[in-house]
Amino acid sequence: MNYFKYNSVMNIKPGKIRSWLEEHKLPPRLLLLLIGIVSTLWFLLRVIPKPSRASYPCMKVAAPLMSGFVIYILSIGGVALAFRKARTSLMNGRYFLTGALFFLMLGFMLISVTSSVHFLQAADTDYSGPEDAPNQPFGTPTGIKPGRVVWAWDPQATNENCLNTFESKDYFFKTENTNSEVVKKMFRASLMELTGEKSVKASWDALFKNLNNKKYQKKDGYKKGEKIFIKINQGTSRWLLTDEDKEKGYNYPETFEPTPLRQAACYGTCETGPYFVLEILRELVNECGIAQEDISVGDPMTDIYGHNFEVWFAEFPKVAYLDKFATHHNRTMTKPTEKDYLIYSNKVQKDPLYDVIVEADYLINVANLKPHIAAGISLTAKNHFGSQGRPTAGHLHNYLITPRGAAGSNGGYHKYRVRVDMMGSKYLGRNTLLYVVDGLFGGGSIETRVPVRYFMPPFNNDWCNSLFVSLDQVALESVCFDFLRSEWNGINAHDPMNNRAEKNPNIRGVDDYLHQAADSKNWPEGIKYDPDGSGTPIPSLGVHEHWNNPMLKQYSANLGTGNGIELFSIPDTLVKNVSSKRKGNQ
Incomplete structure (x- = not known):
C-alpha cells in the first residue's frame, strides 16, 4: 500500500x-x-x-x-x-x-x-510531495473539452546527440537539433485534439470563440484589428547578455568572463526556443489570415535572444518583437503602465503591467517544462513574473516555496501564493487564449541553467521531446507538476551540469497555488483573491488532480471515475482511456 x-x-x-x-x-x-x-x-x-x-x-x-x-x-x-x-x-x-x-x-x-x-x-525541508491523494479531483474543469490536457511526444523531435554546452556551441535551439517538421505535426495534432476540430483554422476559431464566450458571454471569433500577445520566457537575457552582446544582436558570445551569475551552464538555458512559436505564427498569419502587425512576441521585462528573433523575423518581419530597453535590431520597445493593474490579494503591494499586455485582446502563454529552485516548478503561471512592470520580480519570490533557495522556508499549504493572483487576473490568466508548455528539452534543477535528459518513461535518458497544451491552466500545471515531481524524485541522478536540487519539485506545498486556484476552500484565512480589485473574488480557475502513478499517468477522466483531468496523449498508446466518454477527436 x-x-x-x-x-x-x-x-x-x-x-x-x-x-x-x-x-x-x-x-x-x-x-x-x-x-x-x-x-x-x-x-x-x-x-x-x-x-x-x-x-x-x-x-x-x-x-x-x-x-x-x-x-x-x-x-x-x-x-x-x-x-x-x-x-x-x-x-x-x-x-x-x-x-x-x-x-x-x-x-x-x-x-x-x-x-x-x-x-x-x-x-x-519536507520532501513528502503533495498531500492530496491520486485521482481525487477538485475545482471546476474548464475548456472546450473541460479538463483536457494534450501531451504530444515524439522522440524524433530532437537530436538525441545534441550536447548543448558552451564549449561545443551545439545549443539546443540550433536548426540541426530540432526537427521542425515533427514539431509542426506535434503542434497541429495537439491543437485539433484540444478543440475537437478537424482543421487547424477551425481549431483557432474555436479557441477565439471559447475565450470570448468566457469574457463576454458571446461566441465571437477573431475580429480584424484585435491584438494578440505571445508571452515567452527569456528571463536570463536580462543579465546573461552583456551590453556588447546586445549591440551585436543579442546572441551568445564566443567567450565570456565567469561571474557568480554568469556561468557556462547558463548558456543554452531552458527557455523558449524558436520552433513552437514559429509554428504558432505560421498558423495565425498564413492559415487564419491575421495581420502580422496585430501580433506581438516577447518577454516584456527583458530582451528576445537573437537565436529566436532571427528565425521568427525571417518569415514574419512585421510582427512586433518586444524589448524592454531599446529599439535597435528591429525591436519594439515596451514600457510599464502608469497605473497599477495587478493588485495582490495579501494587500501588501500592487504592480503595473506592460502596455502590450493591457492592450492585448488575447494572450498566448508559452512556457517551458522545468523545475525551479525557489518555486519548485516553473510553468505558465510563473511565466508571468516577467509581466509585472518592476525592474525585477524579486519581491514576488517571498511567496514561493523557498524564497531565497533555502530549504523549506515557506513550504506547506494554505499560504498566500502570488501565482494565484496572476492566474486570476483579467489581463493575464483570464485573458489567455491558449496555454503551451514546451517540453522538447526538459529543464534541469535550476531554472536558469541548461536542460538535461530525463529518465522516467517514455523519455528513458533522452530529451523530453514533448509538448503540452490546454485551455485549463490548473489542469495543465497539475499534469506538468506530476511529470516533474516523478522525474525529480531524489533517486534519478541527472547530468551534473544541472542537478544540484534533485528533489525540489517534491517539497511539500509546491502545488499549494494549484489547490487554491482550483477551489476557494483552500485559500488561507483572511485572503480573498481579487487581483483586479473588482470586489468580487475569483472563481475556480480549473481542476486539480494527481495521476494514479508515473507509469500509467491516468487521471479520473481517463479512468471514468470522476469529473477531473483528462490527459490525452499523442500517440494514444502512452495514456489509456478506460472511459468511453472521452476518446479521440470528439
Whole structure:
C-alpha cells in the first residue's frame, strides 16, 4: 500500500497535522520531541511487520526524522553519563580518567548539536510531495473539452546527440537539433485534439470563440484589428547578455568572463526556443489570415535572444518583437503602465503591467517544462513574473516555496501564493487564449541553467521531446507538476551540469497555488483573491488532480471515475482511456 492510498483510506494528512502544530505555536523543543516520537513510532510500527515498507515515500520522510531524534536522545544521555563519571573520578583524584571523560563528554555534545541540526533540517525541508491523494479531483474543469490536457511526444523531435554546452556551441535551439517538421505535426495534432476540430483554422476559431464566450458571454471569433500577445520566457537575457552582446544582436558570445551569475551552464538555458512559436505564427498569419502587425512576441521585462528573433523575423518581419530597453535590431520597445493593474490579494503591494499586455485582446502563454529552485516548478503561471512592470520580480519570490533557495522556508499549504493572483487576473490568466508548455528539452534543477535528459518513461535518458497544451491552466500545471515531481524524485541522478536540487519539485506545498486556484476552500484565512480589485473574488480557475502513478499517468477522466483531468496523449498508446466518454477527436 503506498503513501497516497493509505492516506486516502485512513484520512490522515501529515501536512495538516504539521500546519496545526505551527499555527498553535507549540514550543520548538516540545515540537521537536513530538515529531521525533511520532516519526519513530510510525516507522517502527510500519516497517517491523513488513520491512519492504521502508521504501515507501512516507517512510523515506520519517526515516531521517527518526534517526536524528534517536541520535539526539542517545547523545544527550551520553553527555549526562560522561559528566557524572567525570565528577566521580575528579572527587577520587583520578585526573587522567577525568580528562578522558571530559573529552568524551565534548564528543557527545558535538554529536548532540550536529544531530539536532540534522533533525531540524529534516523537519524543515519536507520532501513528502503533495498531500492530496491520486485521482481525487477538485475545482471546476474548464475548456472546450473541460479538463483536457494534450501531451504530444515524439522522440524524433530532437537530436538525441545534441550536447548543448558552451564549449561545443551545439545549443539546443540550433536548426540541426530540432526537427521542425515533427514539431509542426506535434503542434497541429495537439491543437485539433484540444478543440475537437478537424482543421487547424477551425481549431483557432474555436479557441477565439471559447475565450470570448468566457469574457463576454458571446461566441465571437477573431475580429480584424484585435491584438494578440505571445508571452515567452527569456528571463536570463536580462543579465546573461552583456551590453556588447546586445549591440551585436543579442546572441551568445564566443567567450565570456565567469561571474557568480554568469556561468557556462547558463548558456543554452531552458527557455523558449524558436520552433513552437514559429509554428504558432505560421498558423495565425498564413492559415487564419491575421495581420502580422496585430501580433506581438516577447518577454516584456527583458530582451528576445537573437537565436529566436532571427528565425521568427525571417518569415514574419512585421510582427512586433518586444524589448524592454531599446529599439535597435528591429525591436519594439515596451514600457510599464502608469497605473497599477495587478493588485495582490495579501494587500501588501500592487504592480503595473506592460502596455502590450493591457492592450492585448488575447494572450498566448508559452512556457517551458522545468523545475525551479525557489518555486519548485516553473510553468505558465510563473511565466508571468516577467509581466509585472518592476525592474525585477524579486519581491514576488517571498511567496514561493523557498524564497531565497533555502530549504523549506515557506513550504506547506494554505499560504498566500502570488501565482494565484496572476492566474486570476483579467489581463493575464483570464485573458489567455491558449496555454503551451514546451517540453522538447526538459529543464534541469535550476531554472536558469541548461536542460538535461530525463529518465522516467517514455523519455528513458533522452530529451523530453514533448509538448503540452490546454485551455485549463490548473489542469495543465497539475499534469506538468506530476511529470516533474516523478522525474525529480531524489533517486534519478541527472547530468551534473544541472542537478544540484534533485528533489525540489517534491517539497511539500509546491502545488499549494494549484489547490487554491482550483477551489476557494483552500485559500488561507483572511485572503480573498481579487487581483483586479473588482470586489468580487475569483472563481475556480480549473481542476486539480494527481495521476494514479508515473507509469500509467491516468487521471479520473481517463479512468471514468470522476469529473477531473483528462490527459490525452499523442500517440494514444502512452495514456489509456478506460472511459468511453472521452476518446479521440470528439
